Amino acid sequence: MLNMKKENGQSLVEFALVLPILLILVFGIIDFGMLFSAKNQLEMTSFAAARTISLGNTVPTPPPGITVIPMSVPTGYTVGQQVTVTASSTYTGITPIFKVFFGSNDVELTSNIKVVIEQLP
Numbered sequence: 001m002l003n004m005k006k007e008n009g010q011s012l013v014e015f016a017l018v019l020p021i022l023l024i025l026v027f028g029i030i031d032f033g034m035l036f037s038a039k040n041q042l043e044m045t046s047f048a049a050a051r052t053i054s055l056g057n058t059v060p061t062p063p064p065g066i067t068v069i070p071m072s073v074p075t076g077y078t079v080g081q082q083v084t085v086t087a088s089s090t091y092t093g094i095t096p097i098f099k100v101f102f103g104s105n106d107v108e109l110t111s112n113i114k115v116v117i118e119q120l121p
Contacts, residue, residue, distance in 0.1 A: 024097060027094065027095045028097040031097070031098065038089065038091045042066060042089050042110075043113075045068070046085055046111035046112070047113055050085040050113040053073055053085060054083070054116060054117055055119060056073060056119040056120050057121070058072040059071045059072065066087055067088050068085065068086070069085070069086050070083070073117060078120070079117050079118065079119060080117065081116070081117050082116055082117075083114070083116075083117060084114050084115075085112070085115060086110065088108065088109065088111075090108055091106070093107065
C-alpha cells in the first residue's frame with residue numbers, strides 16, 4: 001500500500017542549520033546601515049564645523065566620540081585661504097561580520113572638509 005517515511009524532525013533540523021547564517025546576514029545588513037549613518041553624521045558634523053570656522057567663530061563642543069581639528073581659525077591664516085577641517089570618530093560594530101571586512105569590530109571614520117575663510121574673528 002502506502003510506503004510513508006517518518007520525517008517529523010527534518011524541517012526543525014534544517015531551520016536550526018540555516019538560522020545562524022540568516023541572523024548574521026540580517027544583523028550584518030543592519031550593522032552596515034548603522035555604519036553608513038554614523039559616517040553621514042560625521043560628514044555633517046565636519047561640514048557644520050567647517051562652516052562655523054569659515055565665518056570666524058569657534059566650533060562649539062562636538063557630540064561625544066567625535067573629534068574636530070581645528071576648533072577655530074588657525075593663527076596666521078587670512079581671509080580667502082583654505083582650511084581643512086578634519087573630524088574623526090570610531091564606530092564599533094555589533095556583528096562578527098565586521099571582523100571579516102575590517103579586521104576588527106572597531107572602524108575608524110574620518111571626514112575632511114576644505115573651506116575658504118570668509119571672515120576672521
